[in-house]
Amino acid sequence: MVTVVAPTSATEAAEVMRAAVSDELTVLPRGAGTKAHWGGTQSNVDIVLDTRRMHGVTAHEPGDLVATVRAGTPLRDVQAVLGLAGQRLALEAGFTEATVGGVLAAGEAGPLRLRHGSGRDLLIGVEFVRADGVVARSGGRVVKNVAGYDMGRLLCGSYGTLAVITSATFRLHPLPPARTWVSRPVGTLDEMADLVGEVMSARVSPSSVEIDLRGTSGTLAALIEGSRAGVDARAETATRQLGGGAVIGDEPAWWGRYPFAPDDVAVKLAAPVGPLGSVLGALRAAAGPGVAVRGSAGTGVLYAALPGSTSAEHLHSTLAALRSALAEAGGSCVVLAAPPSIRDEIDLWGPVPGLALMRRIKDQFDPARRLASGRFVGGI
Amino acid sequence: MVAASAPAAVDVLAARLRAELGDAAVVTEEAARRTYECDGLAHFRAVPALVVLPESAEQVQTVVRACRDEGVAWVARGSGTGLSGGALPLVDGVLIVTSRMRRIVQIDLSNGRAILEPGVVNLAVSRAVSDDGWFYAPDPSSQLVCSIGGNVAENSGGAHCVKYGFTVHHVTGLEICTSDGELVWLGAGQAAEAPGFDLVGVFVGSEGTLGIATKVAVRLLRQPEAVTTLLAAFGTVADAGAATSAVIAAGLTPAAAEIMDALAIEAAEQAVACSYPAGAGAVLIVELDGPAVEVAAEEATVRKLCDGAGAFEIRVAADSAERAEIWKGRKSAFAAVGRISPNYIVQDGVIPRTALAEVLAEIDALAAASGIRVANVFHAGDGNLHPLVLYDATVPGEYETAQRVSGAILDLCVARGGSITGEHGVGVDKADKLPRMFSGDDLETMQLVRCAFDPTGLANPGKVFPTPRLCGEPPRPRAAGDLASQSRQQAGVLAW
Numbered sequence: 001m002v003t004v005v006a007p008t009s010a011t012e013a014a015e016v017m018r019a020a021v022s023d024e025l026t027v028l029p030r031g032a033g034t035k036a037h038w039g040g041t042q043s044n045v046d047i048v049l050d051t052r053r054m055h056g057v058t059a060h061e062p063g064d065l066v067a068t069v070r071a072g073t074p075l076r077d078v079q080a081v082l083g084l085a086g087q088r089l090a091l092e093a094g095f096t097e098a099t100v101g102g103v104l105a106a107g108e109a110g111p112l113r114l115r116h117g118s119g120r121d122l123l124i125g126v127e128f129v130r131a132d133g134v135v136a137r138s139g140g141r142v143v144k145n146v147a148g149y150d151m152g153r154l155l156c157g158s159y160g161t162l163a164v165i166t167s168a169t170f171r172l173h174p175l176p177p178a179r180t181w182v183s184r185p186v187g188t189l190d191e192m193a194d195l196v197g198e199v200m201s202a203r204v205s206p207s208s209v210e211i212d213l214r215g216t217s218g219t220l221a222a223l224i225e226g227s228r229a230g231v232d233a234r235a236e237t238a239t240r241q242l243g244g245g246a247v248i249g250d251e252p253a254w255w256g257r258y259p260f261a262p263d264d265v266a267v268k269l270a271a272p273v274g275p276l277g278s279v280l281g282a283l284r285a286a287a288g289p290g291v292a293v294r295g296s297a298g299t300g301v302l303y304a305a306l307p308g309s310t311s312a313e314h315l316h317s318t319l320a321a322l323r324s325a326l327a328e329a330g331g332s333c334v335v336l337a338a339p340p341s342i343r344d345e346i347d348l349w350g351p352v353p354g355l356a357l358m359r360r361i362k363d364q365f366d367p368a369r370r371l372a373s374g375r376f377v378g379g380i
Numbered sequence: 381m382v383a384a385s386a387p388a389a390v391d392v393l394a395a396r397l398r399a400e401l402g403d404a405a406v407v408t409e410e411a412a413r414r415t416y417e418c419d420g421l422a423h424f425r426a427v428p429a430l431v432v433l434p435e436s437a438e439q440v441q442t443v444v445r446a447c448r449d450e451g452v453a454w455v456a457r458g459s460g461t462g463l464s465g466g467a468l469p470l471v472d473g474v475l476i477v478t479s480r481m482r483r484i485v486q487i488d489l490s491n492g493r494a495i496l497e498p499g500v501v502n503l504a505v506s507r508a509v510s511d512d513g514w515f516y517a518p519d520p521s522s523q524l525v526c527s528i529g530g531n532v533a534e535n536s537g538g539a540h541c542v543k544y545g546f547t548v549h550h551v552t553g554l555e556i557c558t559s560d561g562e563l564v565w566l567g568a569g570q571a572a573e574a575p576g577f578d579l580v581g582v583f584v585g586s587e588g589t590l591g592i593a594t595k596v597a598v599r600l601l602r603q604p605e606a607v608t609t610l611l612a613a614f615g616t617v618a619d620a621g622a623a624t625s626a627v628i629a630a631g632l633t634p635a636a637a638e639i640m641d642a643l644a645i646e647a648a649e650q651a652v653a654c655s656y657p658a659g660a661g662a663v664l665i666v667e668l669d670g671p672a673v674e675v676a677a678e679e680a681t682v683r684k685l686c687d688g689a690g691a692f693e694i695r696v697a698a699d700s701a702e703r704a705e706i707w708k709g710r711k712s713a714f715a716a717v718g719r720i721s722p723n724y725i726v727q728d729g730v731i732p733r734t735a736l737a738e739v740l741a742e743i744d745a746l747a748a749a750s751g752i753r754v755a756n757v758f759h760a761g762d763g764n765l766h767p768l769v770l771y772d773a774t775v776p777g778e779y780e781t782a783q784r785v786s787g788a789i790l791d792l793c794v795a796r797g798g799s800i801t802g803e804h805g806v807g808v809d810k811a812d813k814l815p816r817m818f819s820g821d822d823l824e825t826m827q828l829v830r831c832a833f834d835p836t837g838l839a840n841p842g843k844v845f846p847t848p849r850l851c852g853e854p855p856r857p858r859a860a861g862d863l864a865s866q867s868r869q870q871a872g873v874l875a876w
């Protein structure tokens with residue numbers, strides 16, 4: 001039986017963890033559960049630690065462009081509060097309900113990652129509960145700070161396997177006065193790759209460069225942010241640079257959304273931008289012409305959707321082909337989610353640089369394998 | 381003297397490394413070793429028992445393995461410009477110097493990446509790609525000399541990090557040699573991310589305590605289309621601070637926003653004749669960069685805001701020569717202070733930017749009360765203060781007073797929720813001050829990472845942490861008892 005516990009503070013979350021220690025129970029931290037099906041299967045979960053009662057923006061200093069947010073707060077709610085002061089957290093979630101803690105722990109980042117990086121680049125302080133129930137912090141409330149190790153970075157993308165994030169302090173950015181999108185149809189992967197290089201010019205300086213492809217054709221769109229007059233002029237420049245029917249318009253319907261449905265096989269690729277075209281060519285050759293790809297062409301972090309009906313053998317061979325193309329280019333791919341019937345039969349993570357060190361870190365933080373065990377790389 | 385009393389282990393090491401790396405790589409002669417006795421924080425000195433100058437990652441591995449076998453601790457050193465004593469040698473240990481590892485291994489502009497050996501000098505990276513219209517963003521003032529490996533270890537910043545971020549935002553992968561002598565690649569390198577924990581993120585800023593970086597993959601950026609540099613002169617530092625706040629409140633993200641106070645200006649004038657406006661109580665340097673259309677509009681806004689905050693003169697650089705002229709005074713500020721004071725302490729504290737005026741007034745009060753002069757140079761955009769505490773070592777008691785003032789400044793920073801170091805690191809200098817920011821549990825947690833990377837504690841021991849943790853011990857057991865059921869009630873158990 002699984003017990004869901006919803007602490008309202010780090011102190012309470014720590015008590016939950018200490019209770020788990022004394023009763024020898026395993027714990028899965030969870031926010032809104034939007035990515036509960038991501039990662040490896042956790043062998044056995046006794047307690048789900050639901051963070052959603054740890055809610056709210058606890059501090060916002062507009063003059064310092066800094067805010068502290070409790071982990072269970074939906075990112076959407078955070079943006080609403082910051083927006084009132086003309087500011088934003090330059091981090092986007094692929095799911096509307098997603099909480100700050102979940103977005104950080106799953107290492108999610110949307111189109112703005114080209115300009116602002118991902119959660120770990122915006123996080124300046126973190127509070128968390130360790131597997132043994134100790135509450136600890138690192139970083140602080142100022143944007144510049146090199147005192148001590150940066151534990152926040154370690155927790156970003158850790159899938160809840162090291163500690164439960166209870167609160168996060170972020171560096172914020174001003175909301176740009178104007179935003180516009182320049183979109184253009186693309187017919188081939190080579191064309192797409194060339195255009196990505198073009199539009200990332202210093203004159204346009206886009207905040208995001210995204211693609212939405214099915215097979216080899218689809219749309220390339222660049223987000224341009226700045227002053228009204230500046231954005232208009234830069235969008236004109238981008239339209240000229242892209243040519244071929246480029247248009248200025250509003251946010252495309254697919255912008256910032258994953259290409260996969262809940263039952264699909266969800267793949268995340270991180271490829272170097274130079275050889276992006278050939279990597280996607282390899283994906284298409286292996287997975288079939290209908291594969292849907294979407295994401296940040298400007299940073300090479302892309303998401304692909306394969307039908308949930310894909311057999312384990314086919315997925316296995318697709319991954320092998322894709323990983324070999326990626327290895328040559330210097331990239332990687334992971335399976336974020338797959339139907340339970342095939343999830344345990346495939347290598348979700350591929351080669352992981354530094355895996356032995358990661359195991360040692362897990363051993364230090366959670367020797368009893370209490371937190372989200374089995375969910376992460378190498379069975380961590 | 382040190383050589384005579386050096387433990388036998390070091391002699392064994394020296395012989396082994398001479399055989400494996402050749403005589404030129406191994407320095408045993410005392411006078412030669414003495415040249416490495418300190419880094420940029422010259423107050424701390426120790427002559428290393430042995431200095432080794434490897435030429436490649438494999439040679440680093442050879443040295444580290446030998447140290448592991450002999451149980452000898454080591455310290456990595458890049459260019460020795462660190463300001464927290466991070467590269468302070470151990471009298472019974474080995475100093476591994478990366479100055480012969482200066483190759484740029486690869487530059488791939490199609491992907492905006494370079495792979496560097498750790499000894500590569502910071503500025504060499506931008507120089508290598510500038511003709512093609514690219515640059516490497518982190519630009520510490522020491523960039524003519526300091527090494528990329530040192531930048532990685534300190535997570536160094538620079539004048540432009542208010543917009544572009546610190547070293548950690550620009551390192552995408554690392555090859556490191558761990559203290560057990562393994563060469564391991566961490567992170568993605570060419571791509572934006574790799575599966576697994578962000579080990580690059582924890583290694584950057586770990587001050588040489590988690591291993592030696594033997595290769596560094598960095599992100600390169602396209603040069604902005606336009607750059608504008610303004611210098612605004614104010615009557616007081618508070619006015620210059622208010623102008624900075626107004627710029628940020630207007631929603632601008634300047635590429636740099638730097639303030640110097642009257643004393644810092646005086647020193648810079650004497651050292652490099654930077655000809656800043658006469659009578660200025662403070663100057664604010666604002667640099668804007670980006671697409672030309674945006675920069676032009678932002679420049680107009682910044683001018684207006686500086687006027688509004690009481691600037692009595694505003695200069696705008698018309699070309700890169702004039703830009704260099706404006707920056708000359710700021711970039712030379714630390715060294716320039718040597719012209720107005722025989723000795724000085726460079727402090728590195730951080731405050732929330734909005735507390736600038738108050739904290740500077742408090743620093744003034746501290747200085748006045750102690751009779752010690754403090755020159756202020758700071759990264760106003762992100763609240764990183766570099767108070768230069770001036771003293772004369774030949775006057776009895778003055779060094780102690782300066783130390784007290786310097787420490788009190790950090791207290792002011794911590795009291796405002798700031799940091800004891802924004803970019804120079806903890807090193808030996810501030811290890812005892814880390815507990816002012818972090819609890820015992822916080823520090824113990826950080827040391828779990830240390831134990832994972834360096835269980836034997838041979839990598840730069842004695843730095844960063846006030847009290848080392850023995851890696852064998854499991855995390856402190858906590859009494860839980862009947863807390864179990866009690867906490868479930870308190871925490872609101874939902875049956876499922």
Ligand SMILES: Cc1cc2nc3c(=O)[nH]c(=O)nc-3n(C[C@H](O)[C@H](O)[C@H](O)COP(=O)(O)OP(=O)(O)OC[C@H]3O[C@@H](n4cnc5c(N)ncnc54)[C@H](O)[C@@H]3O)c2cc1C
Binds near residue numbers: 715
């Ligand atoms: C005049 C002056 C101006 C400065 N301005 C700035 C500034 O604007 N911004 C800023 O951030 N800093 C500044 N600094 C501080 C200093 O330059 C930086 O900390 C720099 O990164 C140190 O580089 P280094 O090569 O000299 O490192 P070192 O001093 O040799 O070493 C620094 C630390 O790095 C470790 N280390 C060195 N190489 C490696 C490696 N390969 N792997 C692992 N660890 C390693 C050492 O053990 C030590 O702990 C300034 C210093 C001076 C003297």
